[in-house]
Amino acid sequence: MSFNSFSEFVQMGGHGLFVWTAYGIAIAVLGYNIINPVVMHKRFVKMQKQSHTSANFTTHRGVFIETIKRDLTIAYRNAADLLNPLVFFVIVVSLFPLGIGPSVKILSTIAPGVLWVAALLATLLSIDGLFKGDYDDGSLEQILLSPQPLFLIVVAKVVSHWLVTGFPLTLLSPVLGVMFYLPAEGIWSLVVTLLIGTPLLSLIGSIGAGLTVGLKKGGILISVLILPLYIPVLILGTSAVETTLNGFSNAGQLLWMSALLALGIGLSPLATAASLRVSAAG
């Protein structure tokens, strides 16, 4: 992933416009979400001082950390829900060698696709529950009535979702890669693409989870809504691994995926926050 000159770095081999726009939007949105609460906070404190009410107001810190802590605790205590996507991932992937036979050539050819599709489906399987529990017991109402930016809480929930699905999937993938006779550089490439790709899957999935949270049977709808958006990630992820296996550099795909991830971090929590408000109002 090297560039000979600065101008080549800016051009990104012709993809510069998209990549830099994606990073630009992500930074702008993140910046707004950091600056806006500070401005609101100042305004609020000023207003409180004017109205001479006893301002029992501490600075907001920690809702991000507290939400991650809470969601991880919940995941840990519901071990079945935690293991479900991981077991699914391992079972689906390990059935392929049994069904196809132990041919080194075939297995190492299909490996990137199988592992990526399984990771994608495992994420899809678990994303349905992202806001469901909170919706059912009323915590979601409290989240929506929090003076904290909803963006921040959504990001915290997506991060904890990734920590209990995408991240362990990524850690498991080298073991399964070995089962498919993937060479070392292929495994390395697979891990890197999953590391960039699975957070993106969680981010995109959260939009669908937010939209369908009010529905009794949202599981199928969520797949229909989300799968088309997953396809670019899947194509980039598998082609990155295949390119490495063919002996070329996968920098192009990785840069595209990173740009998509930046775009996802910036925009998808906004979409999720909006969709949660719509779902709660329905």
Next chain:
Amino acid sequence: MELVAEQLSCERDQRLLFENLDLTVRPGEILRVEGTNGSGKTTLLRILCGLFNHYEGSLIWNQQPMHEVFEEYVAQLVYVGHASGVKSCLTAEENLQWLSALRNDPAETESIWAALSQVGLRGYEDVFCSSMSAGQHKRVNLARLYLTAGSGNLWILDEPFSSIDRGGVANLERLIESHVKADGKVILTSHQPLQVEYRVRSIDLDEKK
């Protein structure tokens, strides 16, 4: 700071719940929303919280349209709804810790324990809410009121007395009393008579059709 609703109308499933409803809640006031089952009490409270948007009319907080100052509004709002907001795989203390962190006001362990003992859950701090009864879930949720009492906040309480025993109801009534005496604001629905030594204004939704 006062909450004003002007000319509120709401229709749900092609049924008119209420029409041209005006209400004002000033510091130190209790407003009781009355009505038969299905008359739209919960819907009205959800509209006042900003959780439900399918209505006509305007909501004004502190002389400004509510949606423009929504973050300031919710910073002063405590909503106790039908759903308890309590996670059963967390302990009472963990639940309150997160709920108070959500409200910009992370509570110390001591104040959480004090609030829990005031709702009659002393000794239940480390008990998983899954092994508590419905009434105890409600009490965990109501402990949030003790954490914010006396701060002049607006409390919107939807059936706060449901599944609470007689002693708990009396305690809650004292709490509401002291909250409004300290310039707090309370809007509530309840099917039971409210026994507080304070003037309670009420609106009847059945008359607003």
